[in-house]
Amino acid sequence: MAETNRRAHLLFQGQRTFAKLPDTIDDLATIFADAGYELSLVGGPVRDAFLGLAIHDFDLTTSARPEETEKLLGQWSRTVWDIGRDFGTIGAHKNGLTVEITTYRQDSYEIGSRKPEVDYGDSLEGDLTRRDFTVNAMALRLPEKALVDPCGGLDDLVEGVLRTPVTARQSFDDDPLRIMRAARFTSQLGFDVSEDVMDAMGEMAGRLEIVSAERVRAEFERLMISGAPRRGIELLVYTGVADVVIPEVALLKDTVDEHHRHKDVYEHTLTVLDQAIALEDSENFEGDAAESLTSDPSLGGPLPGPDLVLRLAALFHDIGKPATRRFEKDGSVTFRAHDVIGARMAAKRMRAMRFDKQTEKDVARLVEMHLRAFGFGEHSWTDSAVRRFVRDAGPLLGRLLRLIRADITSQNRRKVSQLQAANDELAQRIVEIAEQEELEAIRPDLDGAEIMEILGLTPGREVGAARNYMLELRLDEGPIEHDEAVRRLKAWWSERQAQ
Missing domain, CATH: 1.10.110.30 (Hydrophobic Seed Protein)
Known part of the structure; x- marks a missing residue:
């Protein structure tokens, strides 16, 4: 009975969506039909219609060959492109609607080839049986809007x-x-x-x-x-x-310790991923400090999901553990430097997968820094330490605070509460210092031009060293009055010259 009801529900959703297809799609189908060719909505859009999801991508298939498709699309729209011709696909745009039409086909790989070979087919049913999954092997014939489902895709949607x-x-x-x-x-x-x-x-x-x-x-x-x-x-x-x-993630399964001297790293990683996702969109960040962090763009701001960088960092954050696991004489287990080694491993894997440079850099940095707040609740951090944390996190601050919080997975509720409280306290400290000092723009109290004028220098390493000194001073002590900053710079320069 439940299966029957679900099937009826899916059919209702599909019929409702198909009835609202844009008139321009009907116009296009009529053009193809008048020319003697078939045209059908196919694959994901049909599947999503039954699932009650809006259709965003109008993927169509036809009996026409690409050259004929291009001509017919030219009657429908002035904007036509053939960038996918090698794969039998021609695209067009009209009245805010983008369509891609592919000739009935079959993709196959030659041995040793990285690109699929394209063979054109002659029937819609034949095209559908060559598709990846039955739920994607359904089509809606146009303009009559008749369902074609030779592989039982609707049944599998129900199941x-x-x-x-x-x-x-x-x-x-x-x-x-x-x-x-x-x-x-x-x-x-x-x-x-x-x-x-x-x-x-x-x-x-x-x-x-x-x-x-x-x-x-x-x-x-x-x-x-x-x-x-x-x-x-x-x-x-x-x-x-x-x-x-992703062999680095697979290897986490082999880190299970039968003596239970440390947590299951693989299960921990999946939990961290789930918890990181839950922290997107700021919905599960609580407290005044967290609210300030997630609403102020300069301090991280909101993080609309899905956020690929945060999720990849959560997945890769502990991949350095298998390579660094050591069983100590006292029976304990250590993973020294797994954050640094894991960052290198994450960057290497992402390069191999051809991720863009910025994503690779950001994910690796988050992996490297995910332990930076470890022990915050046990040891009092100076304002200087908080400033350095923020400076080092840079634009990744919002993601880093979420990753640190997501990394709390202990079964000990008291420990979890303590760690979350420490996370909240760190956020509060960041907000308080930011309100006092405009933390998002930490810069030396004297810029490079002022340093050169005061010390009579020209651009070079000495100016860089002086600027670094002033930056460290700024991080350690916060903002300094201009005259005092000049005095401290001159004193540092005198000592440096005397060495």
Whole structure:
């Protein structure tokens, strides 16, 4: 009964969405039909319509070859592009609506090739059976709006399961990137994968090596910014795909200590990821200090989710632990310098995956700094230490404070409360000092031009050394009156000259 009700609900949602398709889509379909060609809405948009989600991407498929598609689109719009011609895709834009139309096709990889070969097909049903998963192998014929579902995609939507139209092994052999898409869709849709798909992911993970790093990274990014990235990560690790794509995370599974002398690093990492996501959008940051931090852009400001940098930092923050684990004579376990080593490992992995330079730099920096506030609640920090923390975090301050808070995963409720209180106190200290000193713009009390004029210098290393001295003075003591700053600079310069 529940399955019947869900099916009826999905059908209702789909029909309601399809009834509201833009008139311009109907106009386009009529142009193709009048020319003797088929045109259908296909894949993700059809799936999302049944799930009650708005259609943002109008992916269409046709029996027309690319050159004919381009001509017909030219009758519909003045803005047409053929950047995807090599893959059978032509795009166009009209009245705020962007469409991409692909000729019926099949993608396959030659041995040793990193780019798929394109073979054109002759029927909609044949095109659908070559797609990645049954839930993406549904189409809506236009303009009549008739559902075409040769692979049982609607049934699998009802069940919440990912299956392939053909055997999973054949599907992944045709396009290995589908292995990553399986993990991505488990996170994005909240679906499970069939046993056939799960087995094939493990068996064929090595085939991902023929796919370009950029395409693998794109799927990994989509997984990480989905609603539940933990599900996809767990699937990648369980099947062994992570050994190929993110081996540093996979290795965390081997850090389990059967004597329970330290926490399960893998489970801890997934929990930190979940908790970091919960801290996006500022909803779970509490207290006056946290409210100030998340509302003031200069001190971190709000962090609209999904935030890829924070999530990657949470996933990678402890990847240095397996390489640094040491069992001490007293029975304790240490992971000395795992933050620094982990930062290097994260940067290396992200370079291999072809992430952009800024994302790589930001994630590595957060991994490196995630322990910087360790012990704050046990030892009183001077104002100087707080200033240095803020200076070193720079524009990553908001993300770093969230990562530090997310990293609190102890089962001891009292310890968790103490650590969270320390986190709140640090935030409060930052706000208080910021209000007093405009902390977001920490600069020496004398700039380079003033230093050169006072000491009679020209640009060079000596000016840099003097500026660094003044910056350290600013961090240690806060703002200094101008005359006093000049006096201190001259005294430092005299001592330096006498050495």
